[in-house]
Amino acid sequence: WPEDVKLFQPFEVDQILMNEFANCLSVKTFLNMADLKYQIELRSNAEFMSPSREVPFLKVGPILISEFDSIVTFISAKGYSLSGGLTxxxxxxxxxxxxxxxxxxxxxxxxxxxxxxxxxxxxxxxxxxxxxxxxxxxxxxxxxxxxxxxxxxxxxxxxxxxxxxxxxxxxxxxxxxxxxxxxxxxxxxxxxxxxxxxxxxxxxxxxxxxxxxxxxxxxxxxxxxxxxxxxxxxxxxxxx
The missing domain is CATH 1.20.1050 (Glutathione S-transferase Yfyf (Class Pi); Chain A, domain 2)
Incomplete structure (x- = not known):
């Protein structure tokens, strides 16, 4: 897992809305559960920087991945899964x-x-x-x-x-x-x-x-x- 992974989201105090906060927190929780390091980058235009116009999005090297499902799928493909032991x-x-x-x-x-x-x-x-x-x-x-x-x-x-x-x-x-x-x-x-x-x-x-x-x-x-x-x-x- 790269050392310079960044998670982009809106500012929390003045800007972020409930559904955005929930989605950002879900991704952070997943990353923390998987013990994967990341840096949080706050941007007022994070929504417009995102490839899907939804937050959060991750920058992994040159790759941008947005939204919970896509991020989980991307990380699972890298060998980091929270559900590997399930039937x-x-x-x-x-x-x-x-x-x-x-x-x-x-x-x-x-x-x-x-x-x-x-x-x-x-x-x-x-x-x-x-x-x-x-x-x-x-x-x-x-x-x-x-x-x-x-x-x-x-x-x-x-x-x-x-x-x-x-x-x-x-x-x-x-x-x-x-x-x-x-x-x-x-x-x-x-x-x-x-x-x-x-x-x-x-x-x-x-x-x-x-x-x-x-x-x-x-x-x-x-x-x-x-x-x-x-x-x-x-x-x-x-x-x-």
Missing amino acids: SEQFADVKSYITLTKSTLNNVLLYVMWVHEDNYNMITKQRSGFGYSWPLYKILPWRKRKQVVRLLKEDGWINKSLDQVYAELDKCLQALSNKLGTEEFFFGSKPTELDALVFGYLFTILTTTLIDSQLLEKLKKYENLTEFCQNIHNLYFKNV
């Missing part, structure tokens, strides 16, 4: 839960940040335009919101009410809680890619302040999931 059935289950987590939690965070009017006007709009002067700081949030609305429409989420979105969140959390049970990790005695991804999203919900606290309240109902987050944080970020 084929367990590996298929990991993939299924990853799909559930991403398809639900990412859409929940996109909806809450870009469709929820109070969050959009008081949080998202300012953070999305951070680092740019007029007129870009006005244009970029407007353009991004149109993109997110189109994506949510394609996934059948744009016409959901806020209560329906929270219900989808609750169903996903229930499924993850049932799978985790009283175990330390989701599959066996060691973490997999699923543990990294779930931690990224759930820790983001636990540590982000929004206009209302519904996301946090839904998650707090599942004590094993909040304990899971604390455990992963202590294991892989305590000395970071």
Whole structure:
């Protein structure tokens, strides 16, 4: 593994949004679990530097790889895998839960940040335009919101009410809680890619302040999931 691998992401204090933070944290967690070194590079235009226009992205030598799935696949091809000891059935289950987590939690965070009017006007709009002067700081949030609305429409989420979105969140959390049970990790005695991804999203919900606290309240109902987050944080970020 090269010594000069860099992970590019937006600024955390003033700019990064919930789904971006969750995705960046998921990748960092995966890298930490695999004991792979990397340097964090903060850029206000990280989204536009990314080959897929999504953050985070890794720079490994001359190669740029963006988004969780592609990064995991790239690193696995290099011989670093968190799921190498699983059976084929367990590996298929990991993939299924990853799909559930991403398809639900990412859409929940996109909806809450870009469709929820109070969050959009008081949080998202300012953070999305951070680092740019007029007129870009006005244009970029407007353009991004149109993109997110189109994506949510394609996934059948744009016409959901806020209560329906929270219900989808609750169903996903229930499924993850049932799978985790009283175990330390989701599959066996060691973490997999699923543990990294779930931690990224759930820790983001636990540590982000929004206009209302519904996301946090839904998650707090599942004590094993909040304990899971604390455990992963202590294991892989305590000395970071």
